[in-house]
Amino acid sequence: MSKQLPPGQMETKKWPILHEGDVYQFNEETWDFHLFGAIEKKKVLTYEDVIALPKTTQTVDMHCVTTWSKFDTTFEGIALREFVSLVDMDPGVNYIRIYGYLDGDRFGYSANLPLGPLMGDDALFVYRWKDSKHDWENISAKHGYPLRFVPPETFYLWKGTKWVSGIEFLKEDKPGYWETRGYSMSANPFKEERFANPDDLPSGYEGADEWK
Ligand SMILES: Nc1nc2c(c(=O)[nH]1)N[C@H]1C(S)=C(S)[C@@H](COP(=O)(O)O)O[C@H]1N2
Ligand SMILES: [Mo]
DSSP: OOOOOOTTOEEOSSOOOOOSSOOOOOOTTTOEEEEEESBSSOEEEEHHHHHTSOOEEEEEEEEOTTSEEEEEEEEEEEEHHHHHTTSOBOTTOOEEEEEEEETTEEEEEEEEEESGGGSSTTSEEEEEEEETTEEEEEOOGGGTTTOEEEOOTTSOGGGSOSSEEEEEEESSOOOOTTGGGTBOSSOOGGGTOOBSSTTSOOOOOOOOOSOO
């Protein structure tokens, strides 16, 4: 059975590359991952700490707000719930922001998400992938190596922070990089939640055009 594309999306067999700023170059010496915000004690994990966490493999669909969708990419990664289990959240934490590099700024990019829908096998920080045309390989620097988030398919892919640097725990939903620039807080592709206000289209987002 063929899959249902969300409204306004087109399928691509390629995996386009989209981001703001430079491609982060991994350096294990300086890379770390911060757990902070509304938790009892802030934590900073090294690359060694992170890569020792339990692994999960899952096949997911990716939907970019610039209208491409890629079905059935299999990822190996670390479930978001593994990081949640490392902290004592304050009562009432229901949202997170996932941070990543933008140019030299390790917290320059972020995306907000509700925590409830992210406890499953389809909310992974990934480092390896395969699909019907590619055998297992590490994700490239351009796709977010050494670690990038891939959200469940009920969120547009801008919620999938590349070159991740940490998770902020929040009691109230707070906008991330694109959400402060007019994009939707909830971002469900199946409800076509692209923009906060569809009558007032944001500017400054250019899609990849090599994928068609
Ligand atoms: N750090 C960072 N992560 C980011 C972005 C970015 O600009 N910086 N762009 C987002 C957007 S808009 C999309 S569509 C996806 C694209 O991921 P891909 O290039 O692996 O397809 O990355 C997301 N993660
Ligand atoms: Mo995007």
